[in-house]
Amino acid sequence: MDFDLSWLLWGLPIAFVLGWLASRLDLRQMRIENRQAPKAYFRGLNFLLNEQQDQAIDAFIEAVQNDPDTSELHFALGNLFRRRGEYERAVRVHEHLLSRGDLARADRHRAQHALALDYLKAGLLDRAEEALRKLEGTAYEGQALLALLAIYERSRDWTQAAEIAQKLEDAGQGNFSGRLAHYLCEDASSAPPEVARQLLQEAIRLAPATPRPGIEFAALQRRAGDRDGAFRTLAQLAQASPAGLPLIARPLTEAAIASGMQAEALDILKANYEQLPSLDVLEGIVALEPDAAAARQWYARHLEREPSLVAATKWLAGETLAQEQFHPNVQRALDHAVKPLVRYRCAACGFEAKQHFWQCPGCQAWDSYPARRVEEL
Numbered sequence: 385m386d387f388d389l390s391w392l393l394w395g396l397p398i399a400f401v402l403g404w405l406a407s408r409l410d411l412r413q414m415r416i417e418n419r420q421a422p423k424a425y426f427r428g429l430n431f432l433l434n435e436q437q438d439q440a441i442d443a444f445i446e447a448v449q450n451d452p453d454t455s456e457l458h459f460a461l462g463n464l465f466r467r468r469g470e471y472e473r474a475v476r477v478h479e480h481l482l483s484r485g486d487l488a489r490a491d492r493h494r495a496q497h498a499l500a501l502d503y504l505k506a507g508l509l510d511r512a513e514e515a516l517r518k519l520e521g522t523a524y525e526g527q528a529l530l531a532l533l534a535i536y537e538r539s540r541d542w543t544q545a546a547e548i549a550q551k552l553e554d555a556g557q558g559n560f561s562g563r564l565a566h567y568l569c570e571d572a573s574s575a576p577p578e579v580a581r582q583l584l585q586e587a588i589r590l591a592p593a594t595p596r597p598g599i600e601f602a603a604l605q606r607r608a609g610d611r612d613g614a615f616r617t618l619a620q621l622a623q624a625s626p627a628g629l630p631l632i633a634r635p636l637t638e639a640a641i642a643s644g645m646q647a648e649a650l651d652i653l654k655a656n657y658e659q660l661p662s663l664d665v666l667e668g669i670v671a672l673e674p675d676a677a678a679a680r681q682w683y684a685r686h687l688e689r690e691p692s693l694v695a696a697t698k699w700l701a702g703e704t705l706a707q708e709q710f711h712p713n714v715q716r717a718l719d720h721a722v723k724p725l726v727r728y729r730c731a732a733c734g735f736e737a738k739q740h741f742w743q744c745p746g747c748q749a750w751d752s753y754p755a756r757r758v759e760e761l
Contacts, residue, residue, distance in 0.1 A: 455481060455491050462498055471506035478502060490523070497524040500531065509535050526557055537748065542567040563750050565591035566742055569600055580604060595621060595628035595755075596742050599635055611643040622652050629656045630755040631740060633668035646672045661686065663694055663726070663757055670698075694722045694759055725759035 458481050465474035481487060481495040500515035513535055519528035529552050536545035546567045549560040568587035572580040581604060587597035598621035605614040618636040622629050633653060640649030650672040657665045666686050673679035683699035686692060697718040727736045730753055735746030737753075744752045754761060 455487065459494065459498065462502070466502055466505055471502050474502045475499060493519065493522040493524055497527065500528065504531060504535070509539065526552075526555065529555070529557070540570070542570045562591045562594050565594050565597050566750055569596055572600065577604065577608065593625045595625050595631045599632060602635060602639060606639065606642065611639065615639040615643045615645050615649070619648065619652060622656065626656055626660065628755050629660070630662040630664035633664045637668040637671050640672060646674075661689055662760060663692070666695065692759060694725055694757070697722050726757050728753045729758050729761065
């Protein structure tokens with residue numbers, strides 16, 4: 385059978401034309417899609433910059449529908465949902481990302497971290513913990529450990545918190561010895577006396593310059609009847625932590641009076657006062673000074689060094705005014721005026737309190753309260 389070459393001559397041009405038309409159609413479709421997706425994306429970005437989050441979410445949803453494989457749009461959408469407090473929708477977006485088999489390894493870790501943040505913001509601590517644990521060995525491990533530490537502190541699981549803090553320290557994320565000492569003190573507060581003694585001794589070993597373990601260990605010694613031991617513990621702590629003496633001054637004074645070591649304690653407080661004068665150290669000196677007139681004179685000496693309404697009020701309380709009938713009213717007004725000045729203030733968030741906190745009740749930061757009163761800051 386002879387082959388007709390005319391079919392070949394006709395077929396090649398036809399095939400070329402069909403291929404050209406197909407490529408043009410595909411290219412046109414691609415241009416339409418590429419034009420639609422960026423348009424929706426940039427419209428959403430514009431809404432976001434103008435703080436119009438509702439319109440931004442609608443635009444991003446449109447962009448995701450046009451290109452469901454774009455992971456960056458999913459991340460943007462999930463972050464928007466989380467910022468608005470729509471945690472369930474944020475979780476669905478990030479779970480959808482994790483369910484995709486074609487997701488790159490780095491994006492999978494990023495989605496896992498975002499999912500953990502969704503659970504954390506929603507207050508689902510157990511799910512957040514599980515999600516954060518899966519980030520071990522990834523680029524997000526440091527952030528995950530810090531989040532886990534916050535979870536365990538919030539739930540007062542001090543054993544787990546100590547484990548995470550030790551991992552962070554081993555990874556070079558900072559010095560957590562002070563925080564580890566606080567965890568031991570927290571455990572000691574609810575432990576039997578013998579166990580508490582061991583925990584507090586370990587805390588002193590970890591952070592000898594941190595006032596809390598020594599103060600609480602001395603209190604434990606006093607409850608056990610070891611007054612001399614309590615005084616020695618506080619005297620050693622005063623040497624190890626001179627900056628913390630305003631916190632140590634009151635228990636040191638009480639331990640000195642209980643053990644008959646007033647002279648030794650007075651020498652410690654006077655030596656520290658000359659270097660770092662403070663109201664609490666001043667009160668300790670006044671309480672231990674055997675001569676009442678000399679004790680009151682310390683308030684005047686403090687006023688010579690720095691102006692202090694608190695010290696002036698204390699000094700005036702022992703003075704006799706010319707018109708004695710006005711003295712109680714004046715004293716009452718001064719006592720009321722100095723109340724805000726004798727509070728402690730968190731250096732991290734500004735939360736003020738009558739008592740000193742090792743962990744701020746407002747921002748949960750550790751050791752954020754200076755040892756000095758508001759008037760001295």
